[in-house]
Amino acid sequence: MENGSQKNEIIVRHTGEQDIPLIMDLVRSLAEFEGLADHVLSTEETLREALFGERTYAEAIVAEVNGKPAGFIMFFHNFSSFVGKPGLYIEDIFVHSEFRGMGVGKALMVRCGQIAQERDCGRMEWSVLDWNPARKFYEHFGGELQKEWLIYRLDKNGIKELAEKK
Numbered sequence: 001m002e003n004g005s006q007k008n009e010i011i012v013r014h015t016g017e018q019d020i021p022l023i024m025d026l027v028r029s030l031a032e033f034e035g036l037a038d039h040v041l042s043t044e045e046t047l048r049e050a051l052f053g054e055r056t057y058a059e060a061i062v063a064e065v066n067g068k069p070a071g072f073i074m075f076f077h078n079f080s081s082f083v084g085k086p087g088l089y090i091e092d093i094f095v096h097s098e099f100r101g102m103g104v105g106k107a108l109m110v111r112c113g114q115i116a117q118e119r120d121c122g123r124m125e126w127s128v129l130d131w132n133p134a135r136k137f138y139e140h141f142g143g144e145l146q147k148e149w150l151i152y153r154l155d156k157n158g159i160k161e162l163a164e165k166k
Contacts, residue, residue, distance in 0.1 A: 008065050012107045015060045015072075017052050020044045023060050026072040030094035034129060058091060061111055063104045071095035073108040077121075085122030088112060093126070093134075105134075109141055127151060 015023060024044050031040045050057045058076040062069060074092040079085075090112060095104045116124050126143075128135055135145075154162060 008102055009067075010070070010102065010104055010107050011064045012061055012111045013064075015051065015062055017048060019060070019062060020048050020051075022062060022069055023047055023051070023072060023074075026062070026069070026094055027074075027092065029096065030092055033094065034132075061108060063095070063099075063108050065099050065102060065104060069096075070099035070102075070104045071108060073112055075112055075115075077119075078125075080122055083122035085120060088116040088119070088121045088124045090124065090126035105137060106141075113141075 021044060024042065024047055027042055027047070028037065028040055031037045051060055058074055060072055060074045063071045063073075071094050072092070073090060073094075075088055075090045078087045078089045080087050093105065093108055095108075112124065126138070128138060139145075
């Protein structure tokens with residue numbers, strides 16, 4: 001990608017345990033961008049366990065531009081009983097502002113698409129805040145807003161209350 005007369009090298013790679021501090025920093029940057037910095041409960045240890053523990057729950061890919069961390073995408077598999085195949089759910093995608101418009105987000109999305117295809121996924125899904133200008137970015141890749149679906153969520157206390165119902 002070109003930025004002025006300088007050629008920018010974008011490298012997209014799966015993360016390893018050594019990347020935990022970087023991933024934590026990117027998660028915090030995303031939360032700050034979304035105005036949700038006070039909602040981050042993750043720690044380096046909880047991320048390490050989720051991404052690289054005995055039972056992994058998610059995967060992360062980072063993008064670097066000219067050797068500098070530029071963004072990341074975190075995803076996990078779900079399953080569609082209707083499609084009869086696994087799906088790939090993008091939990092987070094974030095690109096630092098100084099790297100936007102260089103193709104970093106595209107490189108991250110394309111890599112996730114390749115992974116979904118390699119793993120025979122029936123679909124990819126993600127959520128976006130209604131005010132986020134990235135909605136146009138997702139539509140550019142053929143993402144379709146699912147207007148008929150609403151997201152429900154239980155937090156830790158809600159899960160506890162549900163589990164204790166008789």
